[in-house]
Amino acid sequence: MNGDPQIGFERWLAEPSAGAAPDWLESFRSGAREDVRARLLPHSKEEAWRYTSVKSLLEQGFAQSDETMTALQPDDLEEILVPGFETHRLVLVNGRYVPELSAPGDWPEGVRVGGLRALLESDPDALRERINATVDEPQPFFSALNTAGLDDGLVVLLGPGAIVERPIELIHLSVGLDEPRVAQPRHIVRLDAAAQATLVERYVSLGNSVYCTNSVVEVSLGRDAILRHERVQMESPNAFHLTGLYLVQDENSHYMGVNIGLGARWARTDLNARFRGRHAECVLRGLYLAGDGQLLDYHLDVDHAVPDCRSQENFKGILHGKGRAVFDGRVLVAKDAQKTDAAMSNRNLMLSEQAEVDTKPRLEIKADDVKCSHGTTVGQIDPEMLFYLRSRGISEPLARRMVCLGFAGEIIETLGSEALREHISEQVGRRLEATSLS
Amino acid sequence: MLSVKGLRANVGDKEILRGLDLEVGPGEVHAIMGPNGSGKSTFAHVLSGRAGYGVTAGSAIFEGRDLFDLEPEERARLGLFLAFQYPVELPGVNNTYFLKAALNSIRKARGESELDAVSFLRLIKERLKILHLDDSLLKRAVNAGFSGGEKKRNEIFQMALLEPRLAILDETDSGLDIDALRVVADGVNALRGPERSMIVVTHYQRLLDYIEPDYVHVLAKGRIIRSGGKELALELEEKGYGWIDAEVEAA
Numbered sequence: 001m002n003g004d005p006q007i008g009f010e011r012w013l014a015e016p017s018a019g020a021a022p023d024w025l026e027s028f029r030s031g032a033r034e035d036v037r038a039r040l041l042p043h044s045k046e047e048a049w050r051y052t053s054v055k056s057l058l059e060q061g062f063a064q065s066d067e068t069m070t071a072l073q074p075d076d077l078e079e080i081l082v083p084g085f086e087t088h089r090l091v092l093v094n095g096r097y098v099p100e101l102s103a104p105g106d107w108p109e110g111v112r113v114g115g116l117r118a119l120l121e122s123d124p125d126a127l128r129e130r131i132n133a134t135v136d137e138p139q140p141f142f143s144a145l146n147t148a149g150l151d152d153g154l155v156v157l158l159g160p161g162a163i164v165e166r167p168i169e170l171i172h173l174s175v176g177l178d179e180p181r182v183a184q185p186r187h188i189v190r191l192d193a194a195a196q197a198t199l200v201e202r203y204v205s206l207g208n209s210v211y212c213t214n215s216v217v218e219v220s221l222g223r224d225a226i227l228r229h230e231r232v233q234m235e236s237p238n239a240f241h242l243t244g245l246y247l248v249q250d251e252n253s254h255y256m257g258v259n260i261g262l263g264a265r266w267a268r269t270d271l272n273a274r275f276r277g278r279h280a281e282c283v284l285r286g287l288y289l290a291g292d293g294q295l296l297d298y299h300l301d302v303d304h305a306v307p308d309c310r311s312q313e314n315f316k317g318i319l320h321g322k323g324r325a326v327f328d329g330r331v332l333v334a335k336d337a338q339k340t341d342a343a344m345s346n347r348n349l350m351l352s353e354q355a356e357v358d359t360k361p362r363l364e365i366k367a368d369d370v371k372c373s374h375g376t377t378v379g380q381i382d383p384e385m386l387f388y389l390r391s392r393g394i395s396e397p398l399a400r401r402m403v404c405l406g407f408a409g410e411i412i413e414t415l416g417s418e419a420l421r422e423h424i425s426e427q428v429g430r431r432l433e434a435t436s437l438s
Numbered sequence: 439m440l441s442v443k444g445l446r447a448n449v450g451d452k453e454i455l456r457g458l459d460l461e462v463g464p465g466e467v468h469a470i471m472g473p474n475g476s477g478k479s480t481f482a483h484v485l486s487g488r489a490g491y492g493v494t495a496g497s498a499i500f501e502g503r504d505l506f507d508l509e510p511e512e513r514a515r516l517g518l519f520l521a522f523q524y525p526v527e528l529p530g531v532n533n534t535y536f537l538k539a540a541l542n543s544i545r546k547a548r549g550e551s552e553l554d555a556v557s558f559l560r561l562i563k564e565r566l567k568i569l570h571l572d573d574s575l576l577k578r579a580v581n582a583g584f585s586g587g588e589k590k591r592n593e594i595f596q597m598a599l600l601e602p603r604l605a606i607l608d609e610t611d612s613g614l615d616i617d618a619l620r621v622v623a624d625g626v627n628a629l630r631g632p633e634r635s636m637i638v639v640t641h642y643q644r645l646l647d648y649i650e651p652d653y654v655h656v657l658a659k660g661r662i663i664r665s666g667g668k669e670l671a672l673e674l675e676e677k678g679y680g681w682i683d684a685e686v687e688a689a
Contacts, residue, residue: 382526387487387510387526388526388528389528390487391487392596393511393544393547394511395543396509396511398539398543402535402536407529407530408530409531409532413530
């Protein structure tokens with residue numbers, strides 16, 4: 001691989017077919033292409049890739065997805081909609097925004113939501129200051145790949161004080177093509193001062209095909225803005241999933257993120273948060289469930305660059321069969337970021353002896369007047385809990401499921417919508433039921 | 439109802455029960471008293487099927503079945519109920535969901551239909567009243583963050599709901615103040631009936647002022663060394679457990 005390190009990703013770099021893109025975007029793309037070609041592949045000697053190999057991803061020979069699936073009818077979405085979940089619905093298929101499948105509804109004044117490509121066609125400079133605005137250079141490898149292929153995605157722009165009541169639901173649907181394809185959507189989310197919204201990203205598929213999603217989400221929150229950001233990864237069991245979140249927060253803004261990971265055979269999630277103004281709060285919660293043949297890898301990087309901010313990182317995992325997970329959480333507190341309040345926790349429930357988790361919470365504190373904590377646990381189901389349930393007539397498999405769902409419930413119950421909570425509980429329960437739980 | 443004969447049981451290598459015999463008839467309330475380490479709690483646990491105990495001899499025939507051939511859930515479905523000394527907290531497990539799963543498992547085993555949501559709610563609200571428990575309990579996770587008194591009341595509430603044929607109360611009085619004890623005892627008394635037997639395991643006579651037993655047994659070194667009526671409890675209260683040692687030595 002050393003001779004031509006990028007050969008496996010060369011086909012991800014095919015020029016987007018969309019044609020005329022604004023010059024500034026074209027220069028982002030070509031710059032990223034050069035950047036990626038000059039770089040080594042992620043390898044196990046890099047701290048960020050210590051536990052996860054990209055070998056299986058390379059072997060698939062994914063190619064950039066350049067077709068829009070328009071053959072789908074709204075009826076085809078039935079099986080992936082969440083019953084009772086009332087949203088502004090925006091649908092991307094294989095990385096492309098498809099207005100025919102979307103049901104955005106009406107927006108209050110000062111709100112602009114839609115497909116990225118469509119927005120650039122009508123207003124080429126609209127995102128000039130927004131794209132790549134929250135991602136530090138040099139970009140991480142897969143984010144650079146995303147930039148190189150940047151062509152479509154979802155844009156959510158809220159002007160000052162704008163409030164969107166109903167959740168904005170982004171359904172990223174993958175449909176199998178003859179050839180294994182990679183979709184690389186770029187989502188741009190900007191809330192101006194005091195704006196408020198809920199964004200729910202759902203990554204789903206029709207069928208069990210092999211594909212790859214490599215999404216990048218840029219979120220910037222203005223002063224006093226509030227964003228609830230819930231992300232549900234329920235890709236096909238044969239899919240590869242990569243996502244990079246880049247969050248920047250101004251003064252007194254609040255971000256409440258929940259990351260649910262249930263699908264994909266190989267998934268890598270990078271959550272990067274940076275405080276730019278004081279008294280801001282960032283909550284990152286997560287729940288992952290990995291079984292046979294699955295690897296779910298989470299990396300958190302929270303940068304307390306300024307004083308007086310709060311962050312909370314709480315991830316819980318359930319591992320069964322030969323499932324594997326990685327949690328690598330880093331909280332960085334800069335020298336003058338006094339009065340920082342940060343609490344990181346990662347707890348794992350192991351349901352089998354073959355399951356594996358590598359957990360590594362890290363606090364790097366350079367300030368001296370802070371309140372920071374971290375904790376991590378890896379344990380089995382408490383036999384006392386099982387006995388208690390069984391002594392009430394409940395069968396052992398159901399008792400196990402109840403304890404697991406209880407463990408997961410702490411995260412699930414933080415989702416904003418009852419309909420979504422029920423949906424996730426049901427999905428988790430179904431997956432637990434399908435395993436032998438031995 | 440329950441017939442225990444020659445029960446011997448180990449914890450690890452140590453023999454705790456050394457030939458225990460007990461007959462409990464329908465509707466009877468038996469108190470089992472004894473000093474610390476006499477095997478009272480072990481007896482309760484062995485009957486309910488907790489792991490970590492080895493039954494080496496004897497039988498416990500309940501409703502025609504030997505309990506030791508059955509899994510804990512099968513014993514519960516036959517009508518056995520253990521009120522725990524230390525009820526287990528189940529974070530994230532909703533109390534209503536738990537109660538419904540338990541009740542329906544037991545009903546199914548009895549050949550009864552599962553209760554629909556409306557009848558189930560009506561039933562639990564009615565039973566909550568017996569224990570002076572608040573509705574809000576139903577929305578909470580099982581025992582999680584409950585006070586000691588709430589936990590014990592929740593045990594008796596579950597008993598009221600599951601309507602066992604034989605209830606074993608394991609040190610139900612421990613950690614309760616006198617008011618809480620009275621509420622729990624009232625709950626237990628409300629559930630007494632000709633078809634429901636109880637084994638009340640306790641260190642102190644105090645509980646028996648409120649739950650009046652038909653029989654009292656004194657357990658020492660893994661065996662019942664004396665049986666009598668409720669006056670035996672008073673005698674124990676007066677003399678303490680000291681005399682037992684002498685009696686066991688002499689035997």
